Amino acid sequence: MDYNFKEIEKKWQQYWADNKTFKSEIDHTKPKYYCLDMFPYPSGAGLHVGHPEGYTATDIICRYKRANGFNVLHPMGWDAFGLPAEQYAIQTGTHPAITTRKNCDTFRRQIQSLGLSYDWEREINTTDPKYYKWTQWIFTRLFNTWFDQKQNRGRKISELPIPAAIKNQGETTVQNYIAGKRLAYYDNAQVWYCRTCKTVCANEEVLNDGSHEKCGTREVERRYLKQWMLRIPHYAERLLGGLDQLDWPAGVKDMQRNWIGRSTGAEVDFAIDGTNKKLRVYTTRPDTLFGATYMVLAPEHELVDEITTSGQREAVKDYIRNAALKSDLDRTDLAKNKTGVFTGRYAINPINGAKIQIWVADYVLMGYGTGAIMAVPGHDTRDFEFAQTFNIPIICILDPKNADADLRTKVLNGEACWTEDGAYINSSNKELGIEINGLSKEDGIMTVTSWLESNGLGQPTINYKLRDWLFSRQRYWGEPFPVIHWEDGEVSVLSDDELPLPLPEVEKYLPGESGESPLSNAGDWLIVTDKNGRKGRRETNTMPQWAGSCWYYLRFTDPANNKEPFSKVAENYWMPVDLYVGGAEHAVLHLLYSRFWHKVLFDLGIVSTEEPFRKLFNQGMILAFAYETASGSKVPSDQVEEREGKYFSIETGEEFRQIVAKMSKSLKNVVNPDDVVNNYGADALRLFEMFIGPLDATKPWTENGVKGVYNFLRRVVAFFGELTNIADGEESKETLKILHQTIRKVSDDIRDMKFNTAISQMMVFTNHCYKVGKVNRETAVTFFQLLAPFAPHLAEELWQLYGNESVLSYHPWPIFNESFLTEETFGYPVSFNGKARFKITLPIDLPNSDIEKAVLADAHTNKWIEGKSIAKIIIVPNKIINIVVK
């Protein structure tokens, strides 16, 4: 038999489609397994070789699970709202829906050419009004939910208690009060705005180099705009706590924990000298209060104006004006020197009555804590730097007993900053009954906190870095908000029977310069009149791309439902997702957002699980070789030739260095999966992507590597396709042993997602078959089953060639039999002082005393003990023998 992969793959893909082999339905007689890929954005560039990596991994698991009796849900869909289709519309006038449909068709064709076992009847598309109807529906739920701090959960807005004092002030106050509690709210906010994309974006979308995640430019700035926000920080504690039970990579959990940024500390009130005002600060180290020698307000702090003395007024005004002009990047640049201005005002340190200066400085941020700090320059590097610049007193209250003498002296004299633990000094005030000298850090924090609390000066506080999620975008190609802004100021959402609110046709897709959305050109669509003649205007922003992906995994459980987002029965049966595979780039974006929505839906009784994704796996990126000159500038791959393992310019002969880089058009090193499928087949592509290295590692693509696995498949065909290689009768012991080792290794490795070593074991098995020349029918057929999850087309073809009538995809997995692995002898490595020298084959279960005798009697041993004495003989049964000589 020839390996005609084109014919084989076409034939089986057709068979699976015609027979709906992978259609999944609720079946309570089987355990369920929900295996999900992060659905792609269908870009115009088509599938990238990175896509099939995760898809193949989940497909192997799904096929393995089916063979093990699981009812598997394995769906695919399109996260199809997004910028490129809109940019294309701006340039060409082509409606994004047309571009999107075309791209989805390409993606579907490409994915289907890989033989992935998706249930295509469940395909969804976030831009389909039948889908985004329910995205809008969930938004109205967020709008109509408030967070009950006491019960630590979201509740219906109708259950929100209105305090009498609010009620007494009339309906407007009540409505404002309610609006202030909704999880989705519309308000003025300091937001990130990208000048390139002409839209606002979320905190999470602004990368640490100040660039915008979507477009990569650094044209991101702060603006004050009225926007839709979601109160995700209410769920901070639940989002944090939920991580513990999840089977997720530790790194992703850590990233989410860091992003949520919980810190415990205390709020402390400082009296402001000469006023009856108080200044409240947040600190994680209330125990260092004795060392607080000055205070700092953020430039935007509301008290700045009030407390500044007339003598300092001009200086403070100047400073704030300059701070406002600075870009955020400048302001947060650690390398720059600290700046600030004295307000002229003093505060009273409550723990020792000291009069301390109040400053304004931009190293304190308004968005965290209270926007004001107590500064402890002796033990905080930022405060130390500032105090040194402005000659503010520095008091040491933590004696660095274990530091070297020079440093310790400096610290004690306030000439150096000490941020680690030390013994408290100067930390007692007999008059006020507070003393922490001699205590541990934990006790110090506790003692000061409870002293503050009992004196009405402060209380323990928890703070989070997590901020409200900016949820609106000035874009056309997104879900319209089901929202009306009425002329009397009321903001309302559409009722369920008014959904979906479809995207209107517009002539201009371009957003305005000053932040107005393309939908503001939508004419009649914009204007609404209610039954009382009240006029309103529809929301013209659209939802961010995250909205559709926040709940798509739920829709897959019941994708055609037009009465509800999904039925309770389907959700109950399929959720949670048992395995979720995708790239690590969503660690704090999609994965945090969807957990948040899921928890809200859980609180409202719409979903039955607290967490959506039980197990998460991040596949690594597939890179490619690229070339650079000695000075490090990159060279397109088509200008490079190889000679004897070195790389040279075709034109100039200059030698280049081979490096590993992301595939990119400019480097001309992009690999198109279509070409690979054409030249080597889908099975080879699948196999190679799994064989190249561990699934979670980044690894480079090599054409020769594909040839390697292609050759393996060809060898499989050459051996098993030739029925003269198949013998009758009993299988040899040796072959049975390797076969069962392979069953065990492949099963364990699929379970552990170590596909590269599973494949190498199948290669070992095949090499063995070539060596022995003949195997029996049962051995061959068992091997096809092991191969099936990886190379399903070829496995089905061989399965059929051997006369099996039913399709292999649901045939039970082979059973591993330990008894074929038992050996009668073991080849012991004999080592001297830990160095293995030779081998000795001995019966298994030989008593240690006999092993010792046998080793000492062996001719090789003499050489190593000659002239030395044996100190000890260590025998680890069926592992190793070590002789210690002196």
Place this chain on the structure above:
RNA sequence: GCCCGGGUGGCGGAAUUGGUAGACGCGCUGGACUCAAAAUCCAGUGAUAGCAAUAUCGUGCGGGUUCGAUUCCCGCCCCGGGUACCA
């Protein structure tokens, strides 16, 4: 700075409740087949020395624990990712 990963042949990578380092694949070398080439099959392939048996060295660096360390401990170096005046 802080938090995660990671460092093993020419290359991708195997192997860890501490027990034969380098499975499998690529590349390379030699052989068979062929008029020849390609493809394929067979053999070899960590480095150094040696015809060879074999010996010495060898898992980023320096120590330590142990009969025995890629694996455990301490101290460093380098690379990748995340994050950052978060008080």
